[in-house]
Amino acid sequence: MSQVLQPVRGMKDVLPGEIGLWQKLERTAADLLASYAYAEFRVPVLEHTELFKRAIGEYTDVVEKEMYTFVDQGRDGDGSSLTLRPEATAGMVRALISNGMLRGARHKIWCTGPMFRHERPQAGRFRQFHQIDVEAVGFPGPDVDIELIALSARLWRLLGIEGLALQINSLGTPAARRDYRGLLQQYFTAHESALDADSRRRLSGNPLRILDSKNPALQELIAAAPVLTEHLDPESREHFAALRGALDELGIAYRVNPRLVRGLDYYSRTVFEWTTTALGSQDAVCSGGRYDGLIEQLGGEPTPAIGFAMGVERLVTLMKNSGASAPAGAPDVYLVAQGDAAQRRGLGLAEQLRDAIPGLKVETNLGGGNFKAQFRRADRSGARLALILGDDELQRGVAGLKPLRSADGGAPEQQQEVPLQEIADSLRVALAADNF
Ligand code: ATP
Ligand code: MG
Numbered sequence: 001m002s003q004v005l006q007p008v009r010g011m012k013d014v015l016p017g018e019i020g021l022w023q024k025l026e027r028t029a030a031d032l033l034a035s036y037a038y039a040e041f042r043v044p045v046l047e048h049t050e051l052f053k054r055a056i057g058e059y060t061d062v063v064e065k066e067m068y069t070f071v072d073q074g075r076d077g078d079g080s081s082l083t084l085r086p087e088a089t090a091g092m093v094r095a096l097i098s099n100g101m102l103r104g105a106r107h108k109i110w111c112t113g114p115m116f117r118h119e120r121p122q123a124g125r126f127r128q129f130h131q132i133d134v135e136a137v138g139f140p141g142p143d144v145d146i147e148l149i150a151l152s153a154r155l156w157r158l159l160g161i162e163g164l165a166l167q168i169n170s171l172g173t174p175a176a177r178r179d180y181r182g183l184l185q186q187y188f189t190a191h192e193s194a195l196d197a198d199s200r201r202r203l204s205g206n207p208l209r210i211l212d213s214k215n216p217a218l219q220e221l222i223a224a225a226p227v228l229t230e231h232l233d234p235e236s237r238e239h240f241a242a243l244r245g246a247l248d249e250l251g252i253a254y255r256v257n258p259r260l261v262r263g264l265d266y267y268s269r270t271v272f273e274w275t276t277t278a279l280g281s282q283d284a285v286c287s288g289g290r291y292d293g294l295i296e297q298l299g300g301e302p303t304p305a306i307g308f309a310m311g312v313e314r315l316v317t318l319m320k321n322s323g324a325s326a327p328a329g330a331p332d333v334y335l336v337a338q339g340d341a342a343q344r345r346g347l348g349l350a351e352q353l354r355d356a357i358p359g360l361k362v363e364t365n366l367g368g369g370n371f372k373a374q375f376r377r378a379d380r381s382g383a384r385l386a387l388i389l390g391d392d393e394l395q396r397g398v399a400g401l402k403p404l405r406s407a408d409g410g411a412p413e414q415q416q417e418v419p420l421q422e423i424a425d426s427l428r429v430a431l432a433a434d435n436f
Helices: 019-035 049-056 061-066 089-098 143-159 174-190 197-205 207-212 216-223 234-250 312-321 340-356 371-380 391-396 420-432
Strands: 046-048 068-071 081-084 107-116 128-137 165-170 268-275 284-290 305-311 333-338 362-364 385-390 398-403 416-419
Touching: 019 107, 019 128, 019 143, 019 312, 046 049, 046 089, 049 061, 049 081, 049 089, 089 107, 089 128, 089 305, 128 143, 128 312, 143 165, 143 234, 143 268, 143 284, 143 305, 143 312, 165 234, 174 197, 174 207, 197 207, 207 216, 234 268, 268 305, 284 312, 305 312, 333 340, 333 371, 340 362, 340 385, 340 391, 340 420, 385 391, 385 420, 391 398, 398 420, 416 420
Parallel strands: 333 362, 333 385
Antiparallel strands: 046 081, 068 081, 107 128, 128 305, 165 268, 268 284, 284 305, 385 398, 398 416
């Protein structure tokens, strides 16, 4: 097949047959977020490249090698550099600033949609993937940190996802981090010959990122490095202790992982990650943390904030693994109409039924066809009932109602004739009947 007819590498279609679990996840999350008083926020997928560089940080995998960046050309393109969002926080914060929404106000907001990262595609890792992103802006915590983690734990329960493990850490204040960064720099400089090229580059830029390295050859060196939680400022230490105490009280199990620094530069104090062992090396399903300095750094007034993002594809896979079923897409009723008058009447009848029974799924036979062809379509649609309208029935003011399948796999019941006047009631009775 020609290349034009293939999806772009690392990008995936979600087919109607798979969409049920996506919708279940999206609806469950939207309802849950509403129940914690979070409002949906929609921001563009394109932003100025500089926004991501400043927000995420130059010495991160995302900015160094994963961004889809291009020059805005064309009729009124101004030659500026634009980037498809690799994550949502930067755009959300930009939107709060450019819409003048900060000014001491507090916002609990969320967004969902595609993110783009130019990384090596593999199972659970795509170049266009989706996140649900939650942000609480203007809250210093730790209460909101705790609530966010409880919210995520509740979401796993609602989705029937088991076996996720929570790791937490504290990165302290920027000042404490600066001191710690000096310590790390000393430590890794003393072992510079053992570092790989990426880590050597990060040594002067952001040595904390070396702790994030997945290179097996570096793990021993990393394990022996100074630990940030032992160098926290007193306030961050208290903040972290309050978080741990509350998680204990709520019965949410966690592990303190002093190596958890998260890939993005903007974090401070609380960071956390939910991981699974069920997806191979793509083990992170939800990660986030506090970013108290980011908003000021981007030009807004100093505002504490915390947020997290979950990976929709990975969660959908976990839902599938747990045997979750999605609401079936099959119609309740397939309307078979034969003859000119019946076909004309059929569309109106379907509209009437949709008025009478809200939520009823009616598929009308479109494009004509003889009885046999229409019944074949009715059968393939997965509908439970066929409603049959012919010119002859129409004249007598009746329609045929034929069960197409029974719940116990036995033979469906016989077709019956019902007055058109009572059709909605007959449908209600037939659909409620036990034998479906
Ligand atoms: P990873 O360690 O897997 O690269 P990350 O630390 O880069 O993850 P974040 O930037 O924290 O990920 O994004 C939040 C979530 O988005 C991740 O926990 C993961 O579930 C999901 N995610 C990140 N990158 C991808 C991707 N390329 N494809 C699919 N999901 C992804
Ligand atoms: Mg990554």
